[in-house]
Amino acid sequence: MSKHPLPRQKDLRADAAWVIYQILEAGKSSRECLNAAQRRHSAKDSAWLQEMTMGVMRQLPQLQLWLRELLEKPLKGKSKIVEHLLLLGLYQIAFSRVSAHAAVSETVNACSTLGCHGLKGLVNAILRRFQRENMAQQLSDDPVIASGLPKWIVNVLQSHYTETEVAEIVAQTNTVAPIWLRVNQQQITRTAFIQRLDEQQVKYQLSEQHADAVILQSRTDIPSLPGYGEGWFSVQDGAAQYAARLLNPQAGERILDCCAAPGGKTSHIVELQPALSECIALDNEPSRLARLTENMQRLQHEVTVLEADALDIHTWWDGIEFDRILLDAPCSATGVIRRHPDIRWLRKARDIEALCILQQTMLEKLWPLLKTGGTLLYATCSILPQENREQISRFLASHNDAKLEPINDNETITLPGRQILPGEQQMDGFYYARLVKSAS
Structure with a gap:
């Protein structure tokens, strides 16, 4: 896929850094690289991988701003992937529920898995300084960086939408999208389907706009839902419906x-x-x-x-x-x-x-x-x-x-x-x- 293959040894942080590298450096979609990494892990760890890597994508401008301040000079060659590991470490400390101790220690240890054992000290020093100086509270007031979007997208939005609309688009773009289901009415009615969801204590809400739609209220393993193998439903956003x-x-x-x-x-x-x-x-x-x-x-x-x-x-x-x-x-x-x-x-x-x-x-x-x-x-x-x-x-x-x-x-x-x-x-x-x- 690139000069950086998926690490031989399975390691959550190393695999996450590899996914981030593939997207940002090799131009691969998450569909290509995230799935490859997730296949090596349990359902719980796969969900963690998605949350962390996609979280980095949402907060990338702010993370890169911090990294430029913390890293004296860019890393090159095979060491470049450690920059992406650092982005992951900063994200864990600033924006996730991961404990600061685990974020630092496990991220440092991932250097060895990535074949960059000699950079463990650098990673440790940068993450410790980030904690010590409380940099997570030092958010940029630049609206483009705060948007989490590339400048060109912000410029296009500002040229076509009102200020209020742009603010709402940016806010919504940085949320996690809900999972929509569309009930296959050739196989089961929506009423019968949601009764089965109730039996499994799956939380959901119904859509007033779509008679076939069910919106899940939490992330879940889709194939484990009732009737997946029988074709009772598809996963499809409400707009696509x-x-x-x-x-x-x-x-x-x-x-x-x-x-x-x-x-x-x-x-x-x-x-x-x-x-x-x-x-x-x-x-x-x-x-x-x-x-x-x-x-x-x-x-x-x-x-x-x-x-x-x-x-x-x-x-x-x-x-x-x-x-x-x-x-x-x-x-x-x-x-x-x-x-x-x-x-x-x-x-x-x-x-x-x-x-x-x-x-x-x-x-x-x-x-x-x-x-x-x-x-x-x-x-x-x-x-x-x-x-x-x-x-x-x-x-x-x-x-x-x-x-x-x-x-x-x-x-x-x-x-x-x-x-x-x-x-x-x-x-x-x-x-x-x-x-x-x-x-x-």
Whole structure:
């Protein structure tokens, strides 16, 4: 994966430092590296790994500010990973429930596991000084550092949202997202499902917006919940649960779910309308498609799974038009940062223009595959207007056969779609716009 392989010896702090290094230095997603580390540990320790590594992602600007003050000069080469171990140590002392003694001693000991035994004294001295000078109470008053976000994201938010909205987005982005479940109504009713949760004393609340949704009130081992193996439910945020309902599938229709993996929206489509003529789930990432196939089997759904690049139409399309298309477009994922804190450091400002071009190209390529009178639902998990309202407004202006079918009453051609902001009704940030194809 990089010049720093996962430490041979299993050690919580060393493994956490390795995950942080992989994200910040090697540009790997937590999906790639955190899971690899977690597989070596118990459920309890795996949860600790996630809490600590993602906590570092949330507090990174402040942690780096402290580290620059404490470390005389940057570490290089194979020693670089010790900087990430130090970030972990500072986070434990300043922001976690870990005892200061354990945070220092165990973090120091992890140096040996990482092959940096000679730096134990340095790590010990830095963490002791951090404690001695009570630096955890010395928080920066710089709003960008306090936000826990890269400066470019803060700048974009400030240019498009009010001061109050930016403050709320920042606050919500730094919370831990709740776990939403969507009950598979083809297998069990929500009433019957929550009775089983009650029997297991699982704490939850119901959503007023979603008749199929259950929001868990604490972290839990998902496969241990009642009916997991029987396909009684899926894990899906409330904002994502709008997709299938806004698409509104009807009996006998042919539907394309583009960029479908890992299949949360696909499964919801066929649960809402099991009498489709066909539902095609298209994606170009084999590992995520494998998860989609597993999810369909667990939920007992039948869909057509295609591994292909959506833009290479001739390689996968059979020429038969679709009644409805869900385009869950590749995006900045700025709406789900609270759920995936590493996104804030993996995504770069330069990525946005390329993503916007890709989104525009996908709209252009998929639109001809839609029947006259058909519906295309455009979706992103972004809160950046250039990927959302500006994208759809531009498409409407350049396509006479594209008509906006409003989701909200206040939509216009220049301000189309619905933007959900992080934390709204406990949901992730999401955007939807619904377009109908008319005779041109």
